[in-house]
Amino acid sequence: MKNFALIGAAGYIAPRHMKAIKDTGNALLAAMDKNDSVGIIDSHFPEAAFFTEFEQFERFVDLSKKQGTDLDYVAIASPNYLHDSHIRFALRHGADAICEKPLVLNPQNIDELLLAEKDSGKRVFNILQLRLHPSIVSLKEKVAAAVAADPNKVYDVDLTYLTSRGNWYFTSWKGEDAKSGGIATNIGVHFYDMLGWVFGDLIENKAHLKQADCSAGFLRFKHANVRWFLSVNYDYIPQEIKQTGQRTYRSITVDGDEIEFSGGFTDLHTASYQDILNGGGFGLEEARKSIEIVSQIRNMEIVTSGSDIHPFVAKVC
Template sequence: MMKKFAMIGAAGYIAPRHMKAIKETGNILVAALDKNDSVGIIDSHFPNADFFVEYERFDRHIDLLKRKGTQIDYVSIATPNYLHDSHIRFALRHGAHAICEKPLVLNPHNIDALKIVQDETGKQVYNILQLRLHPSIISLKELVANEVAKNPNKIFEVDLTYLTSRGHWYFTSWKGNDNKSGGIATNIGVHFYDMLGWVFGKLKKNETHLSQADTSAGYLEFEHAKVRWFLSVNYEYIPNNVKSLGQRTFRSITVDGREIEFSGGFTDLHTESYKHILAGKGFGLEEARNSIEIVSEIRNQEIVKNESDIHPFVNKVI
């Protein structure tokens, strides 16, 4: 049966992937909200969707639909990070399930509070943790599980490097405000931390070696992996051979020196996420908790000087 969706954050960068996912899973977007009105992309997917720029009118519209017999089944949330908690609550209190972009929330205590509302309403909160559905990451998880079965004490050596260049606009927008985005590690790293915990087990150690407006780096130790990580939106840190190809993004994960190829396939992962959610297999509050705990610690802990576990790219910065 076709499900009815509403969306909050229809003008954002990631919103078209949610619209595409709703359409490709055979469902319909009934109403959308964004304070910015550059939302012509809606015409490519759901030209008959009602659109609002004021939260109050959107709230009233959803309530009126319900009273007239049109219940919204899901609310897709693609708003700035610090608003996720509020918009998830909106969905639940209107009798809809919530599908929220990463990070689900900024702090672990927000998960505890949402669980109370979830239990009160009987509706579910789902987080887009798309790397868990990437074929290369699924294969990696299987490889790790097989190795650990043979050697329960196996520890993998992992380097995570993610550079995604952003212009001056980034620091003027909400993404450049740590109180709204959670900072670099939260904004562009949270789904990587989720993936690492999913593959390598329980977190044992968390150190931050570098924390700047455009760059963050550190060390994570999981049950079966030691991870050096480096994240940045600064183009200058991208390797020269990548720059020479005209590319502005560099994404690399090595496991025991072997590169894990996962550069492709990202554009379809939202549709796969929606398929899982609609089949009752989505990732809920507890699945999101580990990554939220990691980024919260990174954001709030002191910088550690640790030369032995430092990511080699840190030398580009200091």
């Protein structure tokens, strides 16, 4: 049994980390969040210590270590802009870090964390759960086989992801680009990771749309041309999806064929934890490509014309 702490216990994704810790047979010693709406802890680890002040949380970790209870892992589900700091906390206290996406907001943070990782002798892992989704694993195998037969093979891919959010989203840290990285970073980074994992090195990156509630662009990988559109605005969801009562729409087409991956997301954190505990996991360098992509998108100028614009952009413009 390994001992865990969790930073960011009140967020949307925190229950998946709690469930993953429990399902893999481990213990949550302490959790920390400045917000105290964390009753979900009772469903997993009612005996865990909880703190709303980081200094008290750190004191608990220090005292536990002095009393002979070492911390093996710190799970990090805090706001994006705090990931770097909280990863460093884990390493300083002799624990490996398991961090939500995005790992960090800028590529230079990865370089600095590599040095911190080396100095501490501990590891940093990123939750890149789509790499474990059966449909995506199958797609990667299919693409690898096709590329082996034809090294010049290039696919045409459309990525469309709309996950409706209410007004609270824009009032929270997620609505501040400096804290979340913006729409492309906050809800798109794991898709960019998946695309790079499947289709190879990035060759070209364009931004066609950057607004508070949506973003769109074009990515050229070694083996795919990708038009992408991301949004948290319910208005842009296709009418036929609205009629079913759903508020989320995910679609990835590869050469016109839909990749079915709408289900199976809830257990991928548990699979990610099990992979790490078994000696696998995705480290700092494996997160680099997606962090470079979102950093570029955040800082590049918009291109408003071209044949590579996602069709959903017309819904906005």
